[in-house]
Amino acid sequence: MGAREPILSLRDLQVEFNTDDGVVRAVDRVSYDIYPGETLGVVGESGSGKSVTVMSILGLIPQPPGRIVGGEALFRGVDLLKVSKPELRRIRGKDVAMIFQDPMTSLNPVFRVGEQIGEALRVHDPELDDDGTRTKSIDLLKLVGVPNAEARHDSYPHEYSGGMRQRAMIAMAIANQPSLLIADEPTTALDVTVQAQILEVLKTAQKETHAATILITHDLGLIAEIADRVVVMYAGHVVETGDVETIFHTPRHPYTLGLMNSLPRVEADERWLKPIPGQPPSMINVPPGCPFHPRCELRQGRDICRQETPLLESIESSDHLARCHFKDELRGTASKFAEDQEVAS
Numbered sequence: 001m002g003a004r005e006p007i008l009s010l011r012d013l014q015v016e017f018n019t020d021d022g023v024v025r026a027v028d029r030v031s032y033d034i035y036p037g038e039t040l041g042v043v044g045e046s047g048s049g050k051s052v053t054v055m056s057i058l059g060l061i062p063q064p065p066g067r068i069v070g071g072e073a074l075f076r077g078v079d080l081l082k083v084s085k086p087e088l089r090r091i092r093g094k095d096v097a098m099i100f101q102d103p104m105t106s107l108n109p110v111f112r113v114g115e116q117i118g119e120a121l122r123v124h125d126p127e128l129d130d131d132g133t134r135t136k137s138i139d140l141l142k143l144v145g146v147p148n149a150e151a152r153h154d155s156y157p158h159e160y161s162g163g164m165r166q167r168a169m170i171a172m173a174i175a176n177q178p179s180l181l182i183a184d185e186p187t188t189a190l191d192v193t194v195q196a197q198i199l200e201v202l203k204t205a206q207k208e209t210h211a212a213t214i215l216i217t218h219d220l221g222l223i224a225e226i227a228d229r230v231v232v233m234y235a236g237h238v239v240e241t242g243d244v245e246t247i248f249h250t251p252r253h254p255y256t257l258g259l260m261n262s263l264p265r266v267e268a269d270e271r272w273l274k275p276i277p278g279q280p281p282s283m284i285n286v287p288p289g290c291p292f293h294p295r296c297e298l299r300q301g302r303d304i305c306r307q308e309t310p311l312l313e314s315i316e317s318s319d320h321l322a323r324c325h326f327k328d329e330l331r332g333t334a335s336k337f338a339e340d341q342e343v344a345s
Contacts, residue, residue, distance in 0.1 A: 006033035007076060007212050008073070008074070008212070010053070010071065010072070010073055012029045012030075012071040012072070013030045013068070013070075013072070014029055014030075014068070014069040014070045014071050015052055015056045015061070015066060017065045018067075021284055023284065025236055025286065027053050027236050028235075028237055030071075030236070030238055031238065031312075035212060037211075038213075038228040039206065039214075039229075040212070041215045041217065041230045042214060042230075042231045042233060043217060043232055045234070047283065048236065049235075049236040049237075050216045051184050051185075054098070054184070057073035057075075057080050059092070075091065093178075094176045096179070096180045097174065097182070097211075098181075098183075098184065099170055099181070099182070099184065099186050100169065100184055101185040101186070101188055104165060108157070109158060112156055113141075114138070114152075114154055116168075117137040117140055117141070117171055118137045120175045121133055121137065136175070140175055143171065143174075144174075145201055162190055162194065163194035166187075166190065166198055170201055170205050174205045174209050179211055179212065181212070181214070182213075183215050183216065184216045187217070187219065188218075188219075195219075199226060202215075202226065220259060220260070228243065229242065230243075230248075232256045234291060235280060237323060239255050240321065240323065241320070248260065252322040252324065252330045253322045254296050254298040254324065256322075257330065257333065258276040262276060276295055277297075287306070288306060289306040289307050290305045290306075290323075299326075302326075304325050310325045
């Protein structure tokens with residue numbers, strides 16, 4: 001990314017949860033950067049540690065049973081893991097804002113939507129009067145495309161559709177012009193048409209605030225559409241990272257390749273669909289060595305995959321890294337996604 005400094009830099013972040021069955025190592029030495037103005041897509045199966053990573057640095061995981069074991073989360077040079085709770089609350093919602101997966105549970109059902117947006121404004125600008133708060137709240141609803149915003153300002157969450165509730169959550173998130181916007185599965189509960197609309201709203205929000213954006217999702221199509229760079233996570237580890245063009249067209253980790261090749265295609269029959277074999281590992285008993293080796297077709301019985309944990313290492317460029325002992329064997333291997341793009345062009 002040249003000489004630019006990252007707005008957020010995670011270094012060896014480790015997060016654990018104590019359970020009756022044992023210790024869950026949800027995030028295991030995760031490191032990645034995000035730079036001003038860019039969109040970073042974080043992908044992986046459920047339980048890979050995508051959401052826990054960002055929620056932990058914002059103080060949003062319950063402690064106990066969760067605990068941050070080690071690492072740093074440097075936001076503009078300040079370690080979020082070491083600041084006081086009042087300071088973290090000041091940063092959260094002002095400098096860093098989060099859009100959650102389910103807007104119905106994120107919005108308070110007994111308060112009007114406009115009041116909740118207004119509260120987000122007043123918390124960080126106590127001098128804002130009632131008229132100014134209402135005007136700004138309505139303007140935010142208009143910005144994210146809520147129709148008839150003045151009337152909808154006084155509606156309750158249950159009077160909004162799912163897509164409109166998500167628009168309201170985006171309005172609340174960008175109310176204070178954050179420098180970093182985190183969207184956690186923002187389109188999961190929405191139908192395809194509404195997903196496309198929310199995607200455009202996210203683009204508008206980023207353009208309005210000039211914020212860096214972390215987009216957490218399992219929707220690879222969404223990543224391809226909006227992200228600049230991609231972080232692929234598996235079993236609490238970062239297994240590959242690079243720019244979106246590189247990751248989608250020339251992946252160098254077998255898990256990333258498996259994700260690309262398991263994407264359904266409209267023009268292909270169901271016999272073509274190729275899922276990744278097996279299941280993600282238990283985070284209480286992660287396999288030794290490479291955590292992906294029990295499901296990996298590239299392993300071919302080689303002991304090193306079972307015995308030694310691979311390092312996250314650079315490939316051709318310093319921005320493309322993969323965690324695989326045999327990543328060079330994937331050199332020149334294109335994903336089905338890349339083949340589809342070539343056909344389409």
